[in-house]
Amino acid sequence: MVALSLGRGPLVPSVTAAVIVGVAGILTARHLRSRRACAGPPDRRRLGVVLTLLLAAALQVVVAGAEARSEAGPVAELASERAFVRVTGQVMAEPRRLRRTEAGPARVAVVLRVQRVEARGVRTAVETPVLLLGDADRLRVGWRVVVEVTGRLAPADAGEQVRAVLTTRSTPTVVTGPGWLVAAADRARAAMREAVGGLPEDPKGLVPGMVIGDRDGLPEDLADAMTATGMSHLTAVSGTNCSLVGAAVLWVCAGLGVPRRWRPLAGGLALAGFVVLVRPDPSVIRAAVMGGIGLLGILRSRRSLGMPALAGAVLILLAIDPWLARSYGFALSVLATVGLLVFARPWADALRRRVPRPGFAAEALAIPLAAQVTCAPVVVLLQGRSASSGSSPTRSPRRWWCR
Structure with a gap:
C-alpha cells in the first residue's frame, strides 16, 4: 500500500489514511457493541486487525508528509522550463558510475537532496x-557531503522519488564535510581499495564489493555477467554480514566478561558503525534495525523475537524512508528473512528425519531453500525487468536507487 501511494502527491495518501481510519473506527465500534451485548474476553483477532489498520494509516500519513515536502518549492516548475540553476544539497547515496553509451568521459549519478535552489535571482529553501x-x-x-553546484534542470520520470534531473558540467563546491564518523569510514573504504590494488582487474573490483559493498571499481563486463547469471547479490552487503558482525561483538563481550546488560549496547554501536562503513543499502539497514530490536530482546531476556523483530524493523524503516517500499533489495531481504524464520526449522527437521547424517546437512539444505522459495516471486519479476531493460545501475541512471 505504501508503494502504491508513493509518487502520487500528498492528496492520495491523505485520503487513503482517512479511509483506513474510518474502517478501523467502524470495527472498533462493532467490537464495543458486541462486548456490551455479551460479557467475555476481548476478541484479540479483531483488535489485531484494528491495530494493523491504524499502523497502515500512520504510514500513509508519513507518505503524505514526505510527498508534501518533496513537492514544496519551485524545483518541479524550474525543471519543466529547463532552467539553469544553482543548488545546495546533501549527497544521499554513494555516487554510481553509469554505462558509457558513446565516446566521451565516464559519467556518474548522484542522488542529491536539495536544500536551497537559486534561479533568476530568487533563492528558495526546499x-x-x-x-x-x-x-x-x-x-x-x-556520501553525506553538502555541495553547491550549477547546472540545468530537466523533468524526472513521473512517479519517481527524484523530482528533477540536474545535469552539470562544473565541479561541485563542498560546503560541509561528511562528519568525522563518515570520514573515518571513507578512509577505511579507501584502505580496502588500496589493499587490493595489485590484484587483476576483476578481483580488484569484486573483493571490495563482497566485503564492504563498494562496487565502484567493478568492471562493466563482470557486472553484466553477474546480473545475467543471477549472482549480482554477491556484491550487496546483506543481513548475513550484519548478523556476523553483531554475533562477533556479542561473543567478544562475553569472552571479556562484559555485563549482560551492556552487551546489546556494544552490539548496537558495532552495527551502526558497520552500516556507515558499507553504506545504508536497503538490505543492510533492514538487517541492522532488526538486529537492534533483537538486541533489545536480549536485554530483556526474551527469546523467539524473529517475526516481531522483522515486523518492527519494517515499520520503523518505512516510517523513516517510505521509498524503501519500492526497493527490490528491501523486498528480497525481508522475504528471505521470513523464509528463514518460518520454513527453515521445520524443513530442516523434516530433512533430518530422512537424512540423519551428517547432522549439518539438513540445515545446509533447508536454509538456502527456504530463502529461495520466499524470494522466488520477486526474483522472477526482477529477472524479467533485467531482460527487458537491464537491472544494472549503469544502464538506468534515473532508477538505480530503487534496486
Missing part, C-alpha cells in the same frame, strides 16, 4: 530530491 548527473572526473563527491 527539501526536494534531485538526480545529479555529471562527468566522473568532475563529480567526485562523497
Whole structure:
C-alpha cells in the first residue's frame, strides 16, 4: 500500500489514511457493541486487525508528509522550463558510475537532496530530491557531503522519488564535510581499495564489493555477467554480514566478561558503525534495525523475537524512508528473512528425519531453500525487468536507487 501511494502527491495518501481510519473506527465500534451485548474476553483477532489498520494509516500519513515536502518549492516548475540553476544539497547515496553509451568521459549519478535552489535571482529553501548527473572526473563527491553546484534542470520520470534531473558540467563546491564518523569510514573504504590494488582487474573490483559493498571499481563486463547469471547479490552487503558482525561483538563481550546488560549496547554501536562503513543499502539497514530490536530482546531476556523483530524493523524503516517500499533489495531481504524464520526449522527437521547424517546437512539444505522459495516471486519479476531493460545501475541512471 505504501508503494502504491508513493509518487502520487500528498492528496492520495491523505485520503487513503482517512479511509483506513474510518474502517478501523467502524470495527472498533462493532467490537464495543458486541462486548456490551455479551460479557467475555476481548476478541484479540479483531483488535489485531484494528491495530494493523491504524499502523497502515500512520504510514500513509508519513507518505503524505514526505510527498508534501518533496513537492514544496519551485524545483518541479524550474525543471519543466529547463532552467539553469544553482543548488545546495546533501549527497544521499554513494555516487554510481553509469554505462558509457558513446565516446566521451565516464559519467556518474548522484542522488542529491536539495536544500536551497537559486534561479533568476530568487533563492528558495526546499527539501526536494534531485538526480545529479555529471562527468566522473568532475563529480567526485562523497556520501553525506553538502555541495553547491550549477547546472540545468530537466523533468524526472513521473512517479519517481527524484523530482528533477540536474545535469552539470562544473565541479561541485563542498560546503560541509561528511562528519568525522563518515570520514573515518571513507578512509577505511579507501584502505580496502588500496589493499587490493595489485590484484587483476576483476578481483580488484569484486573483493571490495563482497566485503564492504563498494562496487565502484567493478568492471562493466563482470557486472553484466553477474546480473545475467543471477549472482549480482554477491556484491550487496546483506543481513548475513550484519548478523556476523553483531554475533562477533556479542561473543567478544562475553569472552571479556562484559555485563549482560551492556552487551546489546556494544552490539548496537558495532552495527551502526558497520552500516556507515558499507553504506545504508536497503538490505543492510533492514538487517541492522532488526538486529537492534533483537538486541533489545536480549536485554530483556526474551527469546523467539524473529517475526516481531522483522515486523518492527519494517515499520520503523518505512516510517523513516517510505521509498524503501519500492526497493527490490528491501523486498528480497525481508522475504528471505521470513523464509528463514518460518520454513527453515521445520524443513530442516523434516530433512533430518530422512537424512540423519551428517547432522549439518539438513540445515545446509533447508536454509538456502527456504530463502529461495520466499524470494522466488520477486526474483522472477526482477529477472524479467533485467531482460527487458537491464537491472544494472549503469544502464538506468534515473532508477538505480530503487534496486
